[in-house]
Amino acid sequence: MGVVSDTNLTNHLHQENNDFGPDGVTELYEVAYHNDSSGIYIRAQDGQAFDLKSMQFSAPWSTSSPFVNRRAGSWEILGFSQADNPNLSSGNGTDYATRVAYQTVANTAADSFNGTLVLNSGFQNISAFWIHFIGEPDSFVTAGSAYKMRLDNVVIEQTAAAVPVPAAVWMFGSGLLGLLSFGRKKNSLAA
Template sequence: MKHFGKTLMAAALLAGAGAANASIATGSATLSEAFLSVYDKSQALTFTLDLGLTNGDLIANVGNASYTKSFDLSAYALWNTFSAGLDASQTVFTVAVGNGSKQLATSAGAPAAYTNLTVAAAAGTGIKNHAGAINGGALADNPGETVSNTAANLSSLVADSDTANTGQHNQLNTADTLWGTKSDAAANIAYGSAGNFFYLNGTAAPVLTAGKWTLAGNSLSYGPAVAAVPLPAAVWMFGAGLMGVLRMTRRKHAAA
């Protein structure tokens, strides 16, 4: 029944393409919204979430180290279902947004610039189409929501065996190659790790943003990577002195 419902939702989305979008906005390069996609291979399940962050806002803050975001995923019942059986070693995630030749996406490495605008636009279309597929599954998982409600920020939980193209992370092209269009943009990031976020704009060289995306525990966060803080020299001197005192104490006991 769930599969049938998702089929109807997907059909409704396709019929209404260009007029309205379900949850994840995809209508323009400025207003298109970013989404989170998390895939656990061991469960063959994909969790998705409309992050409500627009392409325009993210682009405006590419170099802003003060721009941070945090999402408590435990607030979503579908995430709690997904995370209850989560195998961290088999789980990857992606954050992406795109429309036309302007996109932002996580990437394990540093992708090269697009060779031409046609290729760049194809990648934006791939991300946009996947957002539309997510919308189909999200509407089926959230009864009562409407196709035009882009402010809902819905989540979804989709199995590999569900109706195709309803948000499965491993279908409709893979995030390993930025949805089948860019082989050097490995958009999948390991669960528990911080992933680089790149701004790709036409044929310009991709720009590494000031922040990284991290998915760990029940938290998704965006912000500057936290560097390890070196211990002050005084701490090392104190430690060395303490070890010296302990050695002297042991010698006295041994002599006694």
């Protein structure tokens, strides 16, 4: 998990306390991002493909601190066919050759999101995904009102790679059938 920071080394994520565990003492955290960064970028550590199923997506409309989120627009979630996607922040934030999945989440006073977000079927067999505010592929692209979202409980399913059947199995099977037929022929000659 990280940020897209092709040229801007100040891009970063935040860790925010959102609740306490069942013991009432253990702090529970979620990752947060706002308009001083380029979004949240997640890929598998080994670069393997996965299915992105759902996530806790929290971006309630708010004009008061500490959760200021008052810029009208949408959040974009992009899925990619490869794990490493350089130069994302220098693009337009939406159109990339390796993008294979796309979904938006409204962010307005009348329609903001705070709950479990289920991703569409395009997010199957992706190698990375990126969440950012539409039109803002890097921090502070457009001056204006602040925006902020928090992310937790990302549910993925590892995509199993097809395992090829080695040629040796076919050769073994053919040899075994040959031995069985030779044994039957030998038994019929003896009778």
